[in-house]
Amino acid sequence: MTRGRVLAGLAVALAAVPFVPARIPGIFPAPLNAPGTLQLLALCLVFGAVALSYDLLFGYTGLLSFGHALFFSAGAYAVTIALSRWQWPLVPALALAAAVGLVLPLALGAVALRVRGIAFAMVTLAFAQAGSILVYSNPGGLTGGEEGLGLVVDRLPAQLIGVANTRYLYWIALAYLIVACLAAWGAVASRPGRIWPAIRENELRVEVLGAHTYPFKLLSFVVGCGLAAIGGVVYVLLVGGASPSITTAALSLALLVMVVLGGAGSLWGAVLGGALYEYLDFRLVALAGSSGIHALPAWLSVPLGEPLFILGIFFILLVLFFPGGIAAVPGRYRMARAAAPDGRRVPGASSAP
Amino acid sequence: MTTVVLLGVTGLGLGALYFLMASGLSLTYGLLRVLNFAHGVFLTAGAYTAWLIATRIGGPDGVRDAAAVAGAIVVGGILAAAVELALIRPLYRRHIEQVLATVGVALALGALAEGIFGADARPVPVPAWMRGVTPVLGAAVPNSRFVTIAAALLVLVGLGAFLRFTRWGLVVRAGVENRELVRALGIDVQRAFTLVFTLGGVAAALGGALSDGYFGTVDPQRGTAMLIYAFIVVVIGGLGSIVGSAAAAVLVGLLQQFANYYGSVWWGFPSAGDLAIVLLLIVVLLVRPRGLAGGPG
Numbered sequence: 001m002t003r004g005r006v007l008a009g010l011a012v013a014l015a016a017v018p019f020v021p022a023r024i025p026g027i028f029p030a031p032l033n034a035p036g037t038l039q040l041l042a043l044c045l046v047f048g049a050v051a052l053s054y055d056l057l058f059g060y061t062g063l064l065s066f067g068h069a070l071f072f073s074a075g076a077y078a079v080t081i082a083l084s085r086w087q088w089p090l091v092p093a094l095a096l097a098a099a100v101g102l103v104l105p106l107a108l109g110a111v112a113l114r115v116r117g118i119a120f121a122m123v124t125l126a127f128a129q130a131g132s133i134l135v136y137s138n139p140g141g142l143t144g145g146e147e148g149l150g151l152v153v154d155r156l157p158a159q160l161i162g163v164a165n166t167r168y169l170y171w172i173a174l175a176y177l178i179v180a181c182l183a184a185w186g187a188v189a190s191r192p193g194r195i196w197p198a199i200r201e202n203e204l205r206v207e208v209l210g211a212h213t214y215p216f217k218l219l220s221f222v223v224g225c226g227l228a229a230i231g232g233v234v235y236v237l238l239v240g241g242a243s244p245s246i247t248t249a250a251l252s253l254a255l256l257v258m259v260v261l262g263g264a265g266s267l268w269g270a271v272l273g274g275a276l277y278e279y280l281d282f283r284l285v286a287l288a289g290s291s292g293i294h295a296l297p298a299w300l301s302v303p304l305g306e307p308l309f310i311l312g313i314f315f316i317l318l319v320l321f322f323p324g325g326i327a328a329v330p331g332r333y334r335m336a337r338a339a340a341p342d343g344r345r346v347p348g349a350s351s352a353p
Numbered sequence: 354m355t356t357v358v359l360l361g362v363t364g365l366g367l368g369a370l371y372f373l374m375a376s377g378l379s380l381t382y383g384l385l386r387v388l389n390f391a392h393g394v395f396l397t398a399g400a401y402t403a404w405l406i407a408t409r410i411g412g413p414d415g416v417r418d419a420a421a422v423a424g425a426i427v428v429g430g431i432l433a434a435a436v437e438l439a440l441i442r443p444l445y446r447r448h449i450e451q452v453l454a455t456v457g458v459a460l461a462l463g464a465l466a467e468g469i470f471g472a473d474a475r476p477v478p479v480p481a482w483m484r485g486v487t488p489v490l491g492a493a494v495p496n497s498r499f500v501t502i503a504a505a506l507l508v509l510v511g512l513g514a515f516l517r518f519t520r521w522g523l524v525v526r527a528g529v530e531n532r533e534l535v536r537a538l539g540i541d542v543q544r545a546f547t548l549v550f551t552l553g554g555v556a557a558a559l560g561g562a563l564s565d566g567y568f569g570t571v572d573p574q575r576g577t578a579m580l581i582y583a584f585i586v587v588v589i590g591g592l593g594s595i596v597g598s599a600a601a602a603v604l605v606g607l608l609q610q611f612a613n614y615y616g617s618v619w620w621g622f623p624s625a626g627d628l629a630i631v632l633l634l635i636v637v638l639l640v641r642p643r644g645l646a647g648g649p650g
């Protein structure tokens with residue numbers, strides 16, 4: 001298993017980042033092991049894993065859900081409410097978030113999966129909208145409404161508090177990514193996981209072959225959304241609280257963009273797409289606030305000052321001209337090389353996805 | 354009683370706005386199988402165009418309002434046609450990619466509107482006659498409610514006549530039933546797609562212009578916020594059915610107004626209506642998965 005070795009090496013390299021004081025000019029404004037850089041890297045790792053969890057639904061099983069943010073924010077708010085509002089210790093709070101992350105996808109998925117295709121997309125969107133309305137309306141003063149809910153830190157271990165300890169949070173984010181990758185790889189290699197792509201390609205055919213697709217889709221939904229809920233917990237620890245913006249459809253759409261950017265149906269592609277999107281988003285926000293942008297004429301500075309405008313246009317171009325995302329790059333490269341020397345096409349090299 | 358009347362007419366007015374969005378969404382989906390996330394942007398474009406015109410030009414109220422609505426409709430139509438020609442058509446038959454492209458448009462243009470006009474809501478100069486009230490059964494109902502209801506009825510009747518009595522309407526109706534057969538008969542369905550998409554953009558932009566008068570403000574999130582309810586209306590009504598969308602829009606608008614009002618009066622919970630709509634959607638999908646107009650199963 002050379003591939004497994006490469007990935008294990010990559011994990012070790014990532015784990016060693018907090019000990020490397022190197023500067024990468026142009027990519028990160030501060031040294032690699034500075035708290036700001038580690039925070040950004042940790043966010044990239046978290047969203048890489050959350051994008052991976054969405055890829056299980058969308059890329060692998062063909063379930064176009066617009067409600068993935070609901071489960072991410074359910075985990076985030078469950079742990080924050082338990083810690084900050086109810087003053088629970090850390091372990092029961094984590095257990096609560098895990099329970100929510102299991103029961104909520106099971107219940108909502110059981111209802112939403114009664115319909116297919118676009119209707120499913122809209123139902124998941126409606127569920128997420130209901131969740132968002134609930135969080136914004138601040139029932140019983142529980143969620144903090146528009147203000148969000150800060151994490152009360154006195155019940156947390158000392159290693160998770162303070163800027164100087166960002167490296168521990170970074171390692172937690174890395175651990176989450178590794179767990180998510182192992183879970184995702186295990187899931188798609190399992191017996192039910194092998195049915196998922198078949199459902200994506202042609203659900204009717206799977207049904208005709210005698211497999212009842214509903215439980216397989218529900219399993220995909222629960223695994224994907226459960227992983228997203230854990231991601232919400234890690235995110236809260238990382239940024240120190242839950243804000244209602246993570247409940248909106250904007251995050252679900254961002255996850256969709258991440259997965260398409262990386263390549264739907266490719267696990268490593270989704271991780272890369274999520275991490276890259278988060279990095280670009282962060283850097284574009286910094287760019288929008290920079291003096292160079294303000295010096296430009298208004299017709300340039302206004303659009304360039306909106307990160308989502310740039311990402312949206314980038315996304316459209318990606319969908320139009322680069323289907324398959326980052327994950328398709330090696331295949332294209334091989335195809336180009338195979339076709340290049342004397343213009344001959346190598347049989348089998350043109351296997352379209 | 355006056356409260357019930359007021360809530361009822363306001364709910365119908367809101368339902369009318371939902372219908373103006375949902376009609377285009379529903380036809381687009383019926384014909385192209387495209388869930389158009391950019392539809393909210395058409396509404397936002399209409400709302401800002403009307404606001405720009407209303408605040409920039411002088412003249413008597415009537416002329417100014419007519420110019421604002423006409424400008425909104427033109428901009429909405431052009432924008433919709435551009436999106437269809439530039440993004441939907443090249444991705445023909447790749448439905449997921451088409452949806453993704455419209456998501457990109459929604460993200461980009463929504464952000465652009467925020468960049469140009471700022472994130473905060475801006476007041477709209479609502480004409481005096483629209484701000485005035487008309488007594489109905491003892492309740493003082495703002496005239497803007499009647500305007501949106503009248504506009505929605507006009508669009509409903511107009512679309513119905515277009516679908517029933519014109520050749521293009523025939524092509525569209527046949528295309529909703531069976532696209533392959535229409536194409537096999539040598540009829541250019543592509544142009545019907547563009548036409549339907551443009552008409553949907555026009556209706557949404559009209560809704561945007563009227564929403565300025567209805568809410569008295571304009572903000573860049575309006576389109577996205579309304580889009581989600583329009584999606585719910587389309588699913589409850591049955592994808593592809595205009596009459597189903599109209600019935601569902603009325604139902605959703607009324608339910609939202611009444612539940613919001615009594616939710617905040619009885620339980621101090623002003624978002625009750627928004628939640629009630631989601632619950633209605635779930636019930637409808639469990640009982641009639643294909644919506645009100647789609648028949649059981």
